Each structure stands twice: as structure tokens, then as C-alpha cells.
Amino acid sequence: MAFLKKEPIPTLRADANLTDRITDLLVAEITGGQYAVGEVLPPEQVIADRLNVSRTVLREAVSRLKAEGLVQSKQGVGLTVMMTTRPSVLRMVAAEEGDTEQVLRIVELRRGFEIEAATLAAQRRTDEDLAAMRAALTAMEQAIADGDVAAGVDADLGFHRAVALATKNEHYLNFFDFLAGLLAENLRVSRSRSAKLAGRASQAQREHETLFKAIEAGDPEAARDHARTHVEHTEARLRSTQAAEWH
Structure with a gap:
């Protein structure tokens, strides 16, 4: 691991810019070719000792790296490098495993996006688009029959991508x-844990079918309404899963 190979740096002053300086230093090391995507960083205490800073300062710096999408905490693995180039566009933190609240925040963001996408899709879809949606619906139906959660998530996302x-x-x-x-990996984990809650996959499938029919009919208002219903029900199902895990 590159952090363990480097010599300790001089003590850094604990001034107002310390977190910024530690963040910049870690970004430089991650984007400077010392790490590969998927590589796991040393424990926080090891990094903090090398940089001569407190765990509090380091954790704040790490949270900024997460916000940029450079690293992600993976349960049972540790702090993992997700990319080695600093993104120049929109940055958001991926939902970590088991973090239902973060998933819900991203689903809330999906609400407006999915509604408008469905509206435009109803106005602009082609036969090829409809065929792609139908193929995804068929794959979802098969995944439900097989009890294959991962395939079901992939098909679900495939349907919305076709829209x-x-x-x-x-x-x-x-x-x-x-x-x-x-969202993808977290949805797989969430649905695996809630597989015992009967009928949810079938309910979602019915919502997809209804939305598809509105898009196929070229009815933007119906597509808008059904997209809103589907995303709202998705939120409700996630909240119900969270409540079940807490009890």
C-alpha cells in the first residue's frame, strides 16, 4: 500500500486550513498514480499517524474525498479507491451498504427526473425504444419467477434507462x-434483505407495466402520473424495509 511506503511528513500546523491541506494531500496521492481503482487504503489511524493529525481532522478530509467520489467505505473491506481522477462534473456520494436514508435521498432526486423523463418518452418514443422497455419488463418478470434479486435490479434499471x-x-x-x-449495489442489498416481504416485486412490476402502457399509448399526462406513483411507492417500500430492519 502506497501510504505505508511513504516516509512520515513533517508535522502540520493545526490551523484553520488544516483539513483543506490534508484533503488536498490525500487527493494528490490518490490521483497521482499511487493507487489503482479498487485498492483499499490503510486504517484511518495509520494514515492519521503518518500525517501527524487527529482522527477528527482526517475523518473530515475523508468525508470530502467521499463527496468527490474518489473513495467509498465498504463494509468488511475498508476505505476503497473508486476513481483515480478527480471528476470535473456533478459529484455525489454513493449510497453505502445498509444506508437506507442515503438511498431514500437519491430516490427523492429521482422523483422529478423520472416524471419528466416519462413525459418526454411518451412524446418521443420509437418502436425500438418500446421494444427495449418490453424486453426489460420480460427480464424483470423472469427474475421475479426465479427469485433472482440481482437480475431483477438490473432489469429494473434497464427499463428506466430505456425510458x-x-x-x-x-x-x-x-x-x-x-x-x-x-444506487445499483445498494438496491441489490436492500432487496435481498426484504425478499421475505411478499408481493413487493410483483407490485413494482405492475407499476412498470402501467407506466409502459402509458408511454406506448403516447399519453404524456398518464405517463407523468404513473411515473410519480411508481417513484412514490418505491420510496414507501424502502421506508417499510428500513422499519422492518429496525424491529
Whole structure:
């Protein structure tokens, strides 16, 4: 690990800019070719000792790296490098495993996006777009029958990606891919834990079918309404899962 190979740096002054300086130092090391994507950093205490700073300062710096998408805490693994180049566009923290509240915040962001995407898709969809949506629905149905949670999540995201593609606006597609990257793994974990709660997958499937029919019919108002219902029900299902885990 690169951190362990480096000599300790001189003691840093505990002034108002200390966290900024530690953040910049860690960013420089991560983006400077010392790490590969997927590499796990040493424990926080080891890093703090090397940099001669408190755990409080280091944790604040690490939280900034997470916000930039450079690292992510993975349960049972540790602080993992997610990218080695500093993104120049929108930055958000991926939902960590088991963090239902963070997932819900991202789902809330999806609400407006999904509603507008469905509205545009109903106006602009092509036969090819409809075929892609139908294929995703078929894959979801098969995943439910097989009890395959991972395949079900992939098909679910595939359906919504096909809706984004049908807007004929590349920014909708790019933003969907961004959100999907933040949500995908957490949704797999969440749905695996809630698999015992019967009927949820089937309910979501019915919502997808209803939304598809509105888009297929070229009815933007119905598509808007059904997209809103689906996202609101998704939020409700996640909250119910969270409540069940707490009891």
C-alpha cells in the first residue's frame, strides 16, 4: 500500500486550513498514480499517524474525498479507491451498504427526473425504444419467477434507462447512468434483505407495466402520473424495509 511506503511528513500546523491541506494531500496521492481503482487504503489511524493529525481532522478530509467520489467505505473491506481522477462534473456520494436514508435521498432526486423523463418518452418514443422497455419488463418478470434479486435490479434499471433513452435527450441518459451508479449495489442489498416481504416485486412490476402502457399509448399526462406513483411507492417500500430492519 502506497501510504505505508511513504516516509512520515513533517508535522502540520493545526490551523484553520488544516483539513483543506490534508484533503488536498490525500487527493494528490490518490490521483497521482499511487493507487489503482479498487485498492483499499490503510486504517484511518495509520494514515492519521503518518500525517501527524487527529482522527477528527482526517475523518473530515475523508468525508470530502467521499463527496468527490474518489473513495467509498465498504463494509468488511475498508476505505476503497473508486476513481483515480478527480471528476470535473456533478459529484455525489454513493449510497453505502445498509444506508437506507442515503438511498431514500437519491430516490427523492429521482422523483422529478423520472416524471419528466416519462413525459418526454411518451412524446418521443420509437418502436425500438418500446421494444427495449418490453424486453426489460420480460427480464424483470423472469427474475421475479426465479427469485433472482440481482437480475431483477438490473432489469429494473434497464427499463428506466430505456425510458431515459426514449427522451432523445442525451443529458437524461447521462444523468440516469450517474444515478444508477449511485444506487445499483445498494438496491441489490436492500432487496435481498426484504425478499421475505411478499408481493413487493410483483407490485413494482405492475407499476412498470402501467407506466409502459402509458408511454406506448403516447399519453404524456398518464405517463407523468404513473411515473410519480411508481417513484412514490418505491420510496414507501424502502421506508417499510428500513422499519422492518429496525424491529
